Amino acid sequence: AFALLVESVLSSPKGWGGDGARAFQRVSTGPVSFRVTLASPGTTDRLCAPLVTNGIYSCHQGERAVLNSWRWTNGADSFGTDLAGYRRYMINHEVGHALGKGHLYCTSAGAPAPTMMQQTKGVGGCTPNPWPLPYERG
Template sequence: MGLALGLCLVSGASAVLMVSVPEPGSDAGSSEETSASGPMGDGVPDEGSDRRAAPENDPVAESSTGANTPSPSPSPTEEELPVLLRSVVEEVDTADGDLKVVEGEGEVMGEGPLTTFAVEIEEGLPGEDEDFSDAVEEILGDPRSWGEDGDRSFQKVDGDDADIRVLLAAPDTVDRLCAPLRTNGYVSCANGNRAIINQNRWVSGVDHFDDDLETYRIYLINHEVGHTLGHGHVNCPGDGEPAPVMQQQTLGLQGCEANGWVHP
């Protein structure tokens, strides 16, 4: 995606690592990676706040309706849009609470040891399930993602034994699945082998990405999947540099340039 978006719970034989979470704007500490094995996310919004809605975009100026005003160009259909820009729908607070796996098995993408992933969607969310699933597959299959140089290959599956599960959910459900990490209806997280994506961030991004929703979506998937692969947070290496994908870019860029790829 500092917050290591980790915590230590012990229940029976299971253990979850917990790492303290800085407030937005605080010194994130060393740029070294931290271990990542439990709830990991993009930090916690200000205590007591609930930042479910993304900051509003600049309002679009109303045009006059005079006779000489040209007609607006028709909007492209969903099929004409790039995969990473489809299903830009309204934000929600809640959905049905039930999760469903997007069916279908994809091709093996890349070289190296195979990592399988399943895509899960909370029922009742607006948008098309296939749009999110196709976007995840396109991102993880890109050589700039986690599989470069033959480190690993990826394949989408729909079974219960997938190595990673990438999940899109409403803020209330994200808060529940990410607990005890406080996501406050705003940020995403990873918990165990689940990369849990906040639907509001997926459809609206964040203001400091300057309306570049495609880059933000790439970052969001690669960052949370990175946690499931054991990567912790890092800081911006220097002004004007591409932000490392494990930097908490949802909270700020620290002088770096927005970037979604592991190997840009």
């Protein structure tokens, strides 16, 4: 189920490939550009080191987007009860790092937060948003 959701999010027209500039393909073996891994908090901490994830955050490290299973199960306050939306955000945010994207910030109150904003920690005056905004894709 996890791999199918990742594949669905990455192939969505709303996602990183939505502008036609890139495409994603799930493979079982062979060389890859990056991997998306759902890991326990302890394993997340280990895979993300030297980044400090404190058992509660996810990361991108090397060729791996590491999604913390505690967050996957519990979500984040910024997304309220929208766990499905938060999971899409987790995938898009960490894959964004795998694509070379850095963190962004809320620049317009009431607007959708950039996917590359650390929405797990809050959205400032923006609204939670799981999908990359058009300007983030470039």
